[in-house]
Amino acid sequence: MISINRPWLSDEEKKEILMVLDEGILTSPALKGGKKVQEFESLLRSYLNIKHVIAVNSGTSALLAALLALELKEGDEVLLPSFTFVASANSVVAAGGTPVFVDINKVDYTIDIGDLATKITNSTRAIMPVHLYGHPADMDEIFELAKSNSIEVIEDACQSLGSEYRKRQTGTIGSMGCFSMYASKVLTSGEGGAITTDDDLLADRLRMIRNHGMVEGYDTRIFGLNLRLPEISAAIAKGQMKKLNEMLERRRSNANLLNDMLTHSDADGFTTPTEPEDGHKKFNWYLYTVAIDSQQSEDRISKSGQPNYGDDRDLIKDKMTNAAKIGVAVYYDPPVHLTPYYNELVQSRLSNQIQEIPNNLKTTEWASKHVLSLPVHPLLSAQDIEYIANSFKSAKENIKK
Numbered sequence: 223m224i225s226i227n228r229p230w231l232s233d234e235e236k237k238e239i240l241m242v243l244d245e246g247i248l249t250s251p252a253l254k255g256g257k258k259v260q261e262f263e264s265l266l267r268s269y270l271n272i273k274h275v276i277a278v279n280s281g282t283s284a285l286l287a288a289l290l291a292l293e294l295k296e297g298d299e300v301l302l303p304s305f306t307f308v309a310s311a312n313s314v315v316a317a318g319g320t321p322v323f324v325d326i327n328k329v330d331y332t333i334d335i336g337d338l339a340t341k342i343t344n345s346t347r348a349i350m351p352v353h354l355y356g357h358p359a360d361m362d363e364i365f366e367l368a369k370s371n372s373i374e375v376i377e378d379a380c381q382s383l384g385s386e387y388r389k390r391q392t393g394t395i396g397s398m399g400c401f402s403m404y405a406s407k408v409l410t411s412g413e414g415g416a417i418t419t420d421d422d423l424l425a426d427r428l429r430m431i432r433n434h435g436m437v438e439g440y441d442t443r444i445f446g447l448n449l450r451l452p453e454i455s456a457a458i459a460k461g462q463m464k465k466l467n468e469m470l471e472r473r474r475s476n477a478n479l480l481n482d483m484l485t486h487s488d489a490d491g492f493t494t495p496t497e498p499e500d501g502h503k504k505f506n507w508y509l510y511t512v513a514i515d516s517q518q519s520e521d522r523i524s525k526s527g528q529p530n531y532g533d534d535r536d537l538i539k540d541k542m543t544n545a546a547k548i549g550v551a552v553y554y555d556p557p558v559h560l561t562p563y564y565n566e567l568v569q570s571r572l573s574n575q576i577q578e579i580p581n582n583l584k585t586t587e588w589a590s591k592h593v594l595s596l597p598v599h600p601l602l603s604a605q606d607i608e609y610i611a612n613s614f615k616s617a618k619e620n621i622k623k
């Protein structure tokens with residue numbers, strides 16, 4: 223079975239883990255973190271060219287800490303896409319804010335600037351763009367809106383380590399950036415995360431928040447939790463940093479290969495992901511996501527009058543998973559606003575008329591029924607990529623019949 227993502231682990235990580243075990247210090251309640259935590263933070267700081275990195279125990283914790291640092295008050299709204307992993311919205315709720323969902327654009331599935339502008343109210347405290355699949359969001363336009371409305375920008379860069387927007391690393395552009403090191407991510411520590419900032423005061427707050435708001439121990443000054451990254455996890459992350467560039471290069475070369483094989487094929491009815499030609503967005507190729515949108519399926523819709531879009535995508539997915547044993551995946555169906563918990567939350571807000579929320583998440587709902595991600599992780603060979611491309615084309619051809 224070819225999985226959608228797989229961590230590349232080698233002697234480097236083993237060596238770092240053994241050092242922790244030999245020393246016998248598995249974690250540290252110190253404000254600055256343990257030895258491996260600090261070593262990892264220093265490597266990531268240099269890679270990202272940012273003043274502060276605060277390692278935490280998940281991407282969710284990174285988002286939560288960043289939002290806690292803002293000290294949201296009841297009713298404060300955070301604008302974010304619904305087309306994301308639910309952790310983005312959950313962290314807003316956990317920090318006491320109100321998530322307000324914004325639609326995405328059809329080009330790279332990141333937050334739609336037109337819709338974003340219409341959703342800003344007097345209660346908006348922050349915008350949380352998500353660099354989904356490693357596609358950088360339109361940061362210039364987001365900042366223009368944020369600045370003119372005095373709103374913070376917190377980047378959900380959980381999927382985008384190594385992606386660049388106008389030659390700047392994603393996750394270093396907003397006042398804070400949040401990364402995940404979950405097992406499937408470009409760089410992993412099993413579970414883990416990191417927050418970045420250039421702001422000294424925010425960095426101080428974030429270090430306290432990761433440690434129950436304490437500075438010297440038992441002197442809680444602000445609200446915080448135990449969000450600390452264990453030393454063994456930090457050791458894995460440190461080992462991974464040594465090959466980050468190579469992992470990204472391999473992803474890029476696999477994605478390029480897949481693009482060549484799919485773009486120049488005679489199979490139609492799908493869109494491959496492409497970086498903008500002017501180079502202002504550089505992808506890390508965390509996920510290679512196609513949109514399946516064939517004329518055949520549109521014809522069937524118009525004949526039957528029933529919206530059956532998504533059928534083709536699901537048929538291709540089943541074929542590739544079950545017959546070809548390729549772990550293709552759908553990120554995300556349903557989108558967050560259609561999950562039972564958030565659907566209820568949005569409906570109850572509507573009925574309380576606290577806020578007018580028009581149902582204009584149309585591209586989000588379209589994307590959730592059309593996208594399909596194919597593997598391009600660094601452990602795949604050129605033959606694997608060829609096999610994936612051929613399996614995709616043959617699954618696609620099959621549904622035409």
Ligand SMILES: Cc1ncc(COP(=O)(O)O)c(C=O)c1O
Nearest residue numbers: 280281282307309310380402404
């Ligand atoms: C867009 C996005 N936000 C947040 C998270 C949460 O990260 P974690 O799973 O490390 O808590 C993830 C990770 O899956 C993610 O993909």
